[in-house]
Amino acid sequence: MFSNYFKLAVKVLGRRPSFTAISLFGISFTLMILILLAAFLDAELGEEQPLGNRDELVFVDRITMKLEVPDTTWQVDSTLVNGQMTYDSTEIITTSNRSFSSAMLSYSFADRHLRDVAGAKDYSIYSPTFNYDLFINGNKLTFDAVYSDERFWDIYNFEFLQGRPFRKQEVEGQAQVVVLTQKATKQYFGTDEDVLGKFMEIDNKRFELIGIVKELSNSKGFLSGQAYLPITTANPVVLNNDSFQGPFEVVFLAGSARGKEDIRQDLDRKARQIVMPNPEQYNVLELQSSDFLSRYAFSVFPRRDGPDSSQRMLFIVFGGLLLLFVLLPTLNLINLNVSRIMERSTEIGVRKAFGAHSNNILLQLVFENIVLTFLGGAIGLLLALGALYLVNDSNILPNTTLRFNVSVFLYSLLICLVFGIISGLLPAWRMSRIQIVNAIKQNQL
C-alpha cells in the first residue's frame, strides 16, 4: 500500500511543478532557518565544554543592597450617614526604597558568607572582569583575565589541549602560573607548540604557562577569558576589600535538581541573616541567584526583576520566533495543500467507491504530504549546511562555531514530520469526509 502511495506522491509532485516549487521553497527555507536556530541554541545552551555540569549549577553574581524605610500614609473615606458626615481613616504602612545599590560580590564577602551553603557539593569564587594590555613586539594585545580558585576547574570541565589547571597548593601559595586559551597562546607566543613552561608578563608580574585550553564560544562570556590566573595573585587591594561589593561571583555545584532549590533557599536565608555594616545606609540585602538558563537569559535580556524574569522574556521571544517561523509557513502550506487536494476530488471519490474508507484517504494524503515535506527537508538540510559553513567562515559570531550535530539533525527531522502532518491534516480531513458522488461529479469532463 505504501509503495503505491509513494509512487503516487512522487507523480503528484510533478503534476503542478509551480505549486511543488513554491511548497518546497517554503519548507526548505523555513527548515534552513530552524536548523540554523537549533545549531545556534545548541552552541549557546548545549552541554559543550566547559558547561558539562550546566544543569547542576547555581550562580550568584549580584548583591543588592537597599535602604527600605516604612512609609505611612493615611486613607480617609467619608460617608454621609443619616445626614451626618462620617469619616473612616485607615493607616497604610508600606516600605519605600530610599537608596539602592547592585553590583558583583567582593572576595571577602563571598569567602566569609558563602562557604557552607546547604545543597552545594562544591563551590568556586572567581572574577571574570579583569583585562590587561600586553605588548608583544610593539603590538598591543588586550587579554581578558579570569581569576579563580582551584575548584573552578572541577566545576567547569574545560578541555585541556596541553598541560593542566592550577592546583590547591599553587592557589594557596600564590604561585604565578597561568592557563591560556589556544588562540591567546598563539597570539602571545606566536605558536602553541613547545610553549608550556615559558613565561609571560601580566600586570607587571611573570607567570609560567602551565596549561592551554580550547577556546570558548562567545556566549560563555561570563567565564571566557584569554588568561586564567590563581585568585590569590589578584591585586591585594581588590582581594582584601572589606565591603560587600566587588568584582567577583560564585558558582555552586548542586548534586541534583533538588539540590539547586536547596541552594537558592539557603542563599535567601543567609541574605536575611547577614548583619549590615551600615544599616543607616543600607538595611536590606539580597543575593541574586540563578541557574544557567536564567543567567544566560539575563545576559541577553537584563531585567530589573532579575534573571527569572529574563528567562521568561527569553522563552517568550524564542517561542514567538519559533511560532512565526513554523506557523506562517504551515498556514501557507495548508492553503496550498487545500487547492492541490481539491483538484483530486474525483480520484478520492473513485478510491472511496472502490472501498477506501475516510481513514485510508487521510493516511494517503498525509503520507504524500510527509513525502513532500521530507523532500523539502532534504533540500533545507543542504541549504542549512551551506549556511552553517558561510556563517562559520565569515566569523559573524566570533568565537562561536555552529555545528550540525546529531541532536540538531534529529530536531530538524522531527520538525519535518510535524510540518508534514500538520500542513496535510486539515485539507486531508476535509477531503476524506466528502461524499463519494459529489467528489466524482467534481472535475467531471
Added chain:
Amino acid sequence: MIQLKDITKVYQTKTIETTALNNINLEVPNGEFLSIMGPSGCGKSTLLNIMGMIDEPTTGVVTIAGQSVNNYHSKAVARFRNEKLGFIFQSFHLINELSVIDNVELPLIYRKASAKKRRQLAEQALEQVGLKNRMKHFPGQLSGGQKQRVAIARAIVGQPQIILADEPTGNLDSVMGNEIMNILLRLNEDHNTTIVMVTHDEMMAQKTHRLVRLFDGSQVQ
C-alpha cells in the same frame, strides 16, 4: 440480489426542492444484466449511485446480498463496496499518474492483499479485457476504448458479485462501444456477474436481460 424499497431522493436548496427519484421499488436477481434507460435528468445515474451505496437515498432502504445499509460512512459499507461491487464510469476516471496495472490494482489495495497477489490478479483481469501487453502504459497513452477496458479490469479485479456501469459506452464510438458491450456480456455469461447498466443506447439495452425505464424520477417500465 439487489433490492430497492421505496427509494426517494430529494435535493434540497434554500429555495428549491427537486425530486430526483420518486418511490422506486426494484429488485435485481443474481446474475441478471439489467439496463436502465430514460431521458437526461430522469434520475438514472442517481438510481445507480444509490444502488452502489455511493449516494444516500432521502428515504427508503437498499438491501444488497441480504444486507441493508444504514450508515453510508461506516467502514463496514466501505468494505462491502470493496468486496461486492465494481464500478465503471462514463469518463473512465483512471488515475493518470499511475500505470495501467497500478490502476487495476486499486481495489485490492483496500483489501490488504499482498503485492504479489495484487499483481497476479491485476494481470488476470487485464488478460480478460485483452490489455495485458499495455500494463506498463499510462492512461494518457491509451485510446478511449482502451481506457474503458482498463476501467472494466479495475472493476472486475476483485471478482465482485455486482458491477454498476454508468453509460460505459457513452464516450466511445460505436465500434469501441460494441467491444465494451461484448466484454460485459461475456462477464455476465461466463461468471454470472450481476450487471446494472445505465445507457442511452437502445441497441445496447436490447442485448441485456431486462430494461427499466425512468421518467422524471419515476419508474415507467
